[in-house]
Amino acid sequence: MSIPDRVMEAFRIGEPHRREVEAALVSLVKYRTPSHPEFANFFARFEAQPEARQVVSLTAEQIEDALKHVTCLTSHQPGTLRSDEGEYRSIRLRNGSRLPLFTNETTRLFLSYRLFTPLGEPMDFEASRSALPVPLHPGAELTIPALVRLPPGATGEHLVRFHFLLVTQGVASPPAPSGWKPPWQRRPAPAAVAIDTVRWFDASPVLEMRVTATPPDLPGFPALRRDRREQFDVQADVERGDDFLREVVAGLRDAGVARPRILEVGAGIHPMSMRIADPDTEVVVSDISHVMQALALVMHGRFPAVLEGRAAFGAFDMMYPPFSEGTFDIICICAALHHIPLPGEFLKRLTPLLSPNGRFVAVREPCVVNPLEPAYIAELSNGFNEQMFELPEWQDFVERSGLAIDRAIIDFECSLKFSAGSASAALS
Numbered sequence: 001m002s003i004p005d006r007v008m009e010a011f012r013i014g015e016p017h018r019r020e021v022e023a024a025l026v027s028l029v030k031y032r033t034p035s036h037p038e039f040a041n042f043f044a045r046f047e048a049q050p051e052a053r054q055v056v057s058l059t060a061e062q063i064e065d066a067l068k069h070v071t072c073l074t075s076h077q078p079g080t081l082r083s084d085e086g087e088y089r090s091i092r093l094r095n096g097s098r099l100p101l102f103t104n105e106t107t108r109l110f111l112s113y114r115l116f117t118p119l120g121e122p123m124d125f126e127a128s129r130s131a132l133p134v135p136l137h138p139g140a141e142l143t144i145p146a147l148v149r150l151p152p153g154a155t156g157e158h159l160v161r162f163h164f165l166l167v168t169q170g171v172a173s174p175p176a177p178s179g180w181k182p183p184w185q186r187r188p189a190p191a192a193v194a195i196d197t198v199r200w201f202d203a204s205p206v207l208e209m210r211v212t213a214t215p216p217d218l219p220g221f222p223a224l225r226r227d228r229r230e231q232f233d234v235q236a237d238v239e240r241g242d243d244f245l246r247e248v249v250a251g252l253r254d255a256g257v258a259r260p261r262i263l264e265v266g267a268g269i270h271p272m273s274m275r276i277a278d279p280d281t282e283v284v285v286s287d288i289s290h291v292m293q294a295l296a297l298v299m300h301g302r303f304p305a306v307l308e309g310r311a312a313f314g315a316f317d318m319m320y321p322p323f324s325e326g327t328f329d330i331i332c333i334c335a336a337l338h339h340i341p342l343p344g345e346f347l348k349r350l351t352p353l354l355s356p357n358g359r360f361v362a363v364r365e366p367c368v369v370n371p372l373e374p375a376y377i378a379e380l381s382n383g384f385n386e387q388m389f390e391l392p393e394w395q396d397f398v399e400r401s402g403l404a405i406d407r408a409i410i411d412f413e414c415s416l417k418f419s420a421g422s423a424s425a426a427l428s
Contacts, residue, residue: 020292074342076396077089080211089145090388102135158210163206168199222408245273255357257355334363343389367389
């Protein structure tokens, strides 16, 4: 009997939840027991897998019809853009059509944009093109990292309109010879030249946003950067995330909160709140998955915080939180906020749950965008909602939720940790 089968039998978990059980075990294998003989070759099946559903080439007419049923779920973007090398902006789409949308060698479909002046006059500028990292299947959602550049030396405000475009490779025929010539005057006919034809799908705009160009040397995200040259170390990053949360707890105690109440969301089976819990904290560990929480409770059932009634486990959809306003002094999340489909909307739901001096804490969130990263492609291909956000996007999420960042650290040039409190309290 396989390990997932044994877990499902032991906890009486039904077959529809097999994927959740396997995901929970993957987390266990990857971060805690990589050398255990029972798990040999188990994780390998979750590395980069070929796309399960075969896709075929699409015609321009098919794409045009499909795009009529694509919905943009991104409603807001940062209002500034660096004027040097550009920045990525994350655009989340839902495919309501019956056809998959994808970028491959035969169907070169890209998300691009056109630039306009603030008055709507078009600008002559060759915009960057962003491929779909994996196919966007019917009924599915996908966040596309779209690279946005402005013209060199750009200043002021610009209007950016995103559209899809299709690039078709064709062949330019050589010019026909003019008039008869004797053989000794004839030259070899020029070879055919490959040319690209670009078709914009203007009838189905994706998103429109206004951005103001900012100088590259303008101060940006207020974060302390550590270990710029060191190779990324998962275990060291986990420990630093735990330390960051401990420091926030200590700061609240200094401010007069003697017994902080902590809610951890998206905890999976390795809640960091349980690792930092002490006799003077109360902890609620939550995840949207009942399976994850069942496994987490089994793994932590003998912890003093659980035995003494200072810790509880529950499965909730935190887009609809089952708690009263002001219930918690700390709401924390570890390496999971970037998996939430709409992080900004998620934070808006959580902010009212904080006490007046409460803090939202996020650790180990990726803050460097690389659409070609193999691990990123692998997780998307395996069905995980993987997303990557630039620092201005993180700041925008926080500020639109009514919070203000009071401390931030970036480790290994890619792992963001920050705490944020009420923006109104910060101004008072």
